[in-house]
Amino acid sequence: MNEYSRKILKVPTYTLLREQDISKQPVLDVRNLGIDFGGLTAVDSFNITIGPTEISGLIGPNGAGKTTIFNLLTGVYQPTRGSVLINGIDIKGMPIHKVNRLGIARTFQNIRLFTDMTVLDNVKVGMHNSIHCSFADSMLRLPAYFKSEKMSNEKAMELLSFMGLADEADVKAGSLPYGIQRRLEIVRALATNPSIILLDEPAAGMNPSETAELMNQIRRIRDTFHIAIFLIEHDMNLVMNVCEAIAVVNYGRIIAKGTPEEIRQDPAVIEAYLGREEGKA
Amino acid sequence: MKKILNNKNTRTNLITYLVVIVAFVIMQTLYSLDMLSNSMKGYLVPICAYVSLAVSLNLLVGVCGELSLGHAGFMGIGAFSGVVIAALLKDVIASDVLRLLCAMVFGGLLAGALGFLIGIPVLRLRGDYLAIVTLAFGEIVKNLVGNLYVGIDSDGFHMAISTSRMELLEGGTYLIAGPKGATGVEKLASFPMGFVLVLLTLFVVLNLINSKEGRAIKAVRDNRIAAESVGINVTAFRMKAFVVSAFLAGMAGALFGMNYSSFTASKFNFNTSINILVFVVLGGMGNILGSVISATALYVLPEAMRGLEDFRMLLYAVVLILVMLFTWSPKVKEKTEVVSEWVKGLFYKLTGKKEVGVNE
Numbered sequence: 001m002n003e004y005s006r007k008i009l010k011v012p013t014y015t016l017l018r019e020q021d022i023s024k025q026p027v028l029d030v031r032n033l034g035i036d037f038g039g040l041t042a043v044d045s046f047n048i049t050i051g052p053t054e055i056s057g058l059i060g061p062n063g064a065g066k067t068t069i070f071n072l073l074t075g076v077y078q079p080t081r082g083s084v085l086i087n088g089i090d091i092k093g094m095p096i097h098k099v100n101r102l103g104i105a106r107t108f109q110n111i112r113l114f115t116d117m118t119v120l121d122n123v124k125v126g127m128h129n130s131i132h133c134s135f136a137d138s139m140l141r142l143p144a145y146f147k148s149e150k151m152s153n154e155k156a157m158e159l160l161s162f163m164g165l166a167d168e169a170d171v172k173a174g175s176l177p178y179g180i181q182r183r184l185e186i187v188r189a190l191a192t193n194p195s196i197i198l199l200d201e202p203a204a205g206m207n208p209s210e211t212a213e214l215m216n217q218i219r220r221i222r223d224t225f226h227i228a229i230f231l232i233e234h235d236m237n238l239v240m241n242v243c244e245a246i247a248v249v250n251y252g253r254i255i256a257k258g259t260p261e262e263i264r265q266d267p268a269v270i271e272a273y274l275g276r277e278e279g280k281a
Numbered sequence: 282m283k284k285i286l287n288n289k290n291t292r293t294n295l296i297t298y299l300v301v302i303v304a305f306v307i308m309q310t311l312y313s314l315d316m317l318s319n320s321m322k323g324y325l326v327p328i329c330a331y332v333s334l335a336v337s338l339n340l341l342v343g344v345c346g347e348l349s350l351g352h353a354g355f356m357g358i359g360a361f362s363g364v365v366i367a368a369l370l371k372d373v374i375a376s377d378v379l380r381l382l383c384a385m386v387f388g389g390l391l392a393g394a395l396g397f398l399i400g401i402p403v404l405r406l407r408g409d410y411l412a413i414v415t416l417a418f419g420e421i422v423k424n425l426v427g428n429l430y431v432g433i434d435s436d437g438f439h440m441a442i443s444t445s446r447m448e449l450l451e452g453g454t455y456l457i458a459g460p461k462g463a464t465g466v467e468k469l470a471s472f473p474m475g476f477v478l479v480l481l482t483l484f485v486v487l488n489l490i491n492s493k494e495g496r497a498i499k500a501v502r503d504n505r506i507a508a509e510s511v512g513i514n515v516t517a518f519r520m521k522a523f524v525v526s527a528f529l530a531g532m533a534g535a536l537f538g539m540n541y542s543s544f545t546a547s548k549f550n551f552n553t554s555i556n557i558l559v560f561v562v563l564g565g566m567g568n569i570l571g572s573v574i575s576a577t578a579l580y581v582l583p584e585a586m587r588g589l590e591d592f593r594m595l596l597y598a599v600v601l602i603l604v605m606l607f608t609w610s611p612k613v614k615e616k617t618e619v620v621s622e623w624v625k626g627l628f629y630k631l632t633g634k635k636e637v638g639v640n641e
Binding site for chain 1: 289485488489492493494496497499500502503504506507508509510511512513514515521
């Protein structure tokens with residue numbers, strides 16, 4: 001039953017058949033999504049489809065509505081218009097924890113770890129729904145409790161070592177350096193056994209060498225766990241190198257979609273980032 | 282065994298149980314040798330009750346991170362319902378211990394059920410609102426019970442909430458007589474039962490903290506949004522902590538009540554709630570052994586100073602302030618760390634083990 005280890009042990013990096021993915025049901029299917037805050041339209045007619053093992057990026061200038069979109073996808077906000085389907089199921093009206101159980105996990109722009117708990121416990125909280133141990137089991141310390149604790153410890157340690165955090169297992173999460181906290185957030189999200197993971201500025205505050213390592217890790221996560229990754233990032237080097245598809249948003253609307261190469265040359269994107277040339281306005 | 286002892290949580294828990302058991306054995310020995318003063322004997326049961334109350338409140342305040350100011354309300358519910366049950370079962374169950382146990386369980390269940398009921402609306406609130414509502418809850422309980430009449434006469438069982446006295450038939454007895462409170466209570470509580478209650482409380486709370494549920498509760502405390510995002514039903518886990526805490530407080534209340542021949546509802550007022558909160562804060566948020574020790578010390582302290590009359594509460598306050606200052610001072614923390622390292626070193630020397638540490 002040890003799903004993680006099975007995945008880690010077989011690492012079938014070269015068996016990723018992207019053509020196969022296309023025929024499969026998309027993990028994330030967003031149709032005409034929109035939200036108004038009072039009179040302000042923060043996001044409007046946002047459409048995106050993400051396949052089972054795709055790495056996609058969401059970029060745009062500050063205040064374009066990127067994090068709002070993530071909040072809509074994870075059920076933090078209820079959309080005014082449109083729908084979000086995760087693995088084919090509409091998340092409409094669901095509380096956040098139920099949306100997560102459909103197979104979507106996320107990290108946060110401003111890190112949100114369980115600061116007073118150890119690194120290992122942070123990951124085990126992430127595994128909460130896959131630990132099968134009833135209230136009575138844990139209150140009476142029945143064998144099921146010890147079994148589930150042992151299994152979750154092993155799984156959590158595997159995940160931690162996958163991201164190179166095994167040495168930190170007993171440290172309080174709040175006392176970790178910034179870059180490691182970001183990685184721990186990713187591990188915690190992975191622990192929920194998602195089919196898509198949303199990373200909100202994973203490279204923020206990292207130096208170039210840490211960012212390079214992160215890029216490798218993002219690819220390894222996809223290749224090992226066979227999950228889709230959808231990330232917001234300002235670091236263009238990371239986005240252009242890692243993502244297979246990119247959506248650019250500005251003022252809550254998609255202004256361009258495509259491969260990194262297409263995005264780089266898209267006039268609308270250049271305009272959003274650099275402004276219009278004088279005289280052409 | 283060695284592996285178990287290497288786990289820090291398990292070790293701390295074992296120490297907690299050990300401290301409580303040793304303290305009980307010592308006090309019980311002194312008690313049977315008749316070496317305790319009469320006043321000290323009188324403190325034993327309330328100490329047990331307050332230790333349970335402090336530990337259960339710590340589950341809510343320290344572990345779950347919710348400020349509750351109505352713990353005395355749950356205690357009061359347990360006390361009054363326990364007294365009624367004990368009196369009703371008088372003819373059915375002969376054994377005092379069993380009757381007390383029934384009373385405690387019923388008191389706990391009723392408190393837990395009420396905790397669940399008020400939890401439904403309250404736990405949707407965040408932050409200070411919970412404190413306000415629990416404060417109001419405590420006051421409501423106190424005032425309701427202050428006007429509650431429960432009695433038995435030849436017609437059977439009577440219960441009424443009214444401002445005027447409920448009349449019973451000739452020969453009837455009041456179990457709860459409004460503002461006069463519970464009267465003619467059988468003193469069923471005993472120190473061993475108190476000890477059992479403390480052990481039960483520790484068992485429940487410590488097992489809860491170190492389980493999947495406990496991790497979820499702590500996660501909700503540390504970061505609500507992140508906890509939701511990893512699939513934890515935040516409201517459900519706050520509710521679990523709230524109900525368990527109320528249940529234990531109800532049990533402790535029943536024990537506490539059955540230690541006095543009569544008591545009034547005003548005993549379970551805001552001051553009592555605050556006192557329990559003080560035990561928790563001074564013992565350390567989330568630190569269970571700390572709650573046990575501080576509840577004992579801080580209950581005995583003002584009682585032991587009764588001879589000082591008016592200066593009693595003043596001194597109590599001074600002690601609280603000093604303890605706060607000392608435990609928070611970084612210099613004192615440094616010194617205690619040195620001492621604890623020294624004790625650890627001594628322990629490893631004595632047991633002949635090498636220190637499990639960084640340099641291995």
